[in-house]
Amino acid sequence: xxxxxxxxxxxxxxxxxxxxxxxxxxxxxxxxxxxxxxxxxxxxxxxxxxxxxxxxxxxxxxxxxxxxxxxxxxxxxxxxxxxxxxxxxxxxxxxxxxxxxxxxxxxxxxxxxxxxxxxxxxxxxxxxxxxxxxxxxxxxxxxxxxxxxxxxxxxxxxxxxxxxxxx
Numbered sequence: 001x002x003x004x005x006x007x008x009x010x011x012x013x014x015x016x017x018x019x020x021x022x023x024x025x026x027x028x029x030x031x032x033x034x035x036x037x038x039x040x041x042x043x044x045x046x047x048x049x050x051x052x053x054x055x056x057x058x059x060x061x062x063x064x065x066x067x068x069x070x071x072x073x074x075x076x077x078x079x080x081x082x083x084x085x086x087x088x089x090x091x092x093x094x095x096x097x098x099x100x101x102x103x104x105x106x107x108x109x110x111x112x113x114x115x116x117x118x119x120x121x122x123x124x125x126x127x128x129x130x131x132x133x134x135x136x137x138x139x140x141x142x143x144x145x146x147x148x149x150x151x152x153x154x155x156x157x158x159x160x161x162x163x164x165x166x167x
Contacts, residue, residue: 020076021119023127024084026061029072034081042106046141050165064088071131073123075107075116083107085120089131100128100136105146112145121153 029035043054064070069090075083086103102124107117128136139161140146151157 018078019114019116019119020079021116021123022074022076023123024072024074026058026065026070026072029074029081029084030056030058032074032081038081038084038106038108041108042104045109046106046144048141048163050163061086068131070103071124071127073120073127075111075120077111077114077116082111083116083120085124087124087128087136089128089133098131098133100124100131100133102136102138105138117149118153 039054039056047053061070065072069088071087071089073085073087074081083106085105088101088103089098090101091098105117105120105124107120125136138146138150138155140150142160
């Protein structure tokens with residue numbers, strides 16, 4: 001039973017013929033042979049001191065996906081998974097408006113100069129708009145590569161995120 005129809009990404013959603021950007025399901029992404037390798041690299045690069053290691057809750061992601069609030073976009077170079085972006089699109093109670101919020105965004109280091117990162121971002125912007133969002137919120141590790149890239153991608157630095165562990 002289809003609970004929510006997701007708009008299809010425009011094709012082609014990439015600038016390079018060797019790169020394919022497409023919307024995928026949790027099952028497709030987690031079932032890809034390269035997924036665990038990407039998650040491991042992502043974890044090493046973005047681990048925050050005091051936060052636990054990733055413990056993917058695939059059932060939660062699937063439930064959010066079924067509700068129509070969770071979207072996954074993947075990047076493939078020559079048929080190989082090289083990156084992914086996950087996004088929640090929902091109404092923020094404070095404003096009563098729908099926003100896209102980036103949950104995860106990663107491209108393997110060796111493929112970053114080939115353009116799939118920007119292509120993933122542009123596809124997420126398109127999808128968020130197609131879902132009725134008025135904007136896209138993205139967090140980036142302090143001083144990290146993504147924090148340096150976002151202003152060049154025309155994103156405003158609007159907030160600082162703080163963390164305090166209780167363990």
